[in-house]
Structures are given as structure tokens and as C-alpha cells.
Amino acid sequence: MDFIIFDLEATCWLGRPPFGVTEIIEIGAVKFNGYGEEIGKFNKFIKPKVNPILSPFCTKLTSITQENVERSKTFDVVIDEFVDWIDIYSEDYLLCSWGKFDKTLLKNDCILHKFETEWLDEHIDVKKQYHKYKKSKDEYGLKKSLKLEGMEFEGIQHRAISDAENLGKIFCKYLDIWQY
Numbered sequence: 001m002d003f004i005i006f007d008l009e010a011t012c013w014l015g016r017p018p019f020g021v022t023e024i025i026e027i028g029a030v031k032f033n034g035y036g037e038e039i040g041k042f043n044k045f046i047k048p049k050v051n052p053i054l055s056p057f058c059t060k061l062t063s064i065t066q067e068n069v070e071r072s073k074t075f076d077v078v079i080d081e082f083v084d085w086i087d088i089y090s091e092d093y094l095l096c097s098w099g100k101f102d103k104t105l106l107k108n109d110c111i112l113h114k115f116e117t118e119w120l121d122e123h124i125d126v127k128k129q130y131h132k133y134k135k136s137k138d139e140y141g142l143k144k145s146l147k148l149e150g151m152e153f154e155g156i157q158h159r160a161i162s163d164a165e166n167l168g169k170i171f172c173k174y175l176d177i178w179q180y
Helices: 056-062 064-070 076-088 100-110 126-131 143-146 160-173
Strands: 002-010 025-031 038-045 094-099 123-125
Touching: 002 100, 002 160, 025 056, 025 076, 025 100, 025 160, 038 064, 038 076, 038 160, 076 100, 094 100, 094 126, 094 160, 123 126, 126 143, 126 160, 143 160
Parallel strands: 002 094, 094 123
Antiparallel strands: 002 025, 025 038
């Protein structure tokens, strides 16, 4: 089984999104085999369609610039590349994210762009399982959970590839506990 540890960054504002739509602007993922060995990485920016101009808040939070997304492909192209990279039609895989938000966002964008969603069914919420395993009353963010594990957050926080790489550290440390 391949484990796809992924994270997304999306358009964001201080308040409600224009037209009520939040769109993915970055997909970051790391693929691990059943032994916890890294076997690939995927990182792409996406050009948003509904709200093509990033808010200053979004750029400040994510460090993703207007130029990054303007030079990028649209969701329909990038999602094809992503599912090809995962190899959803011939490989046994499991999507893993820190919380449910990323799966929901990915599903919403697939629906918006008329792309199939069944491939998203193979998913676990690592955050929920991790805190249950730790018998924690509260669910902490990724950075704090890494610190509690004696690990440092590496890279840029709120960047999809950095968040996926850091989640991969916790995922691989507890490789045998995940229920799917």
C-alpha cells in the first residue's frame, strides 16, 4: 500500500470568500510505501478560477504570491497530474491528511470542476487518529504535535509541501497504528 500524505492551501480572506467559493491554490504531497520509505513528492500551484486574485491576507498567510498562481495550470490540469502521480487506477493507496478540511476542500474543488470524487473515499484523518491514540483531550495543530513528539517543524508553515513533509514525520513514526 502507498500512503499519500497531502496538504492543501486555498484562497482565503478575512471574512467570507467572494462568491462563497474557496479554491485550492497549492497541492503538496509525499508518497510513502508500506515500510515508511519516501518514494515520491508532488508539489504544484493552481491558478484559481472563481476568484483569480489572491487577497493580501492569503499571500501573507501562505507566502504564495499572485505570480505563483498566475504562472500555474488550472485545477482540471493539476488534478489529472495528481491522480496520475498517485496512480489511483492500478495501485493500492490511502490518502492521509491532518484533519478533514483538506479532503472536503479537495472534494469541493473536484465537484466545482466536474471531476470524479470516488478516489477520495480512501482517506484517513491522521489528526483525529493521532490524538485518539495519544489519549489527548484536545486536538493540537501539526506544529505543536511535532513539538510534543520532540520534532521540529521544517520549511514554511502554511505551505502545502512543507505541511505534508512534516505530517509525514508523525505518520511514519506511528506507521503501525493507523486504522483504515
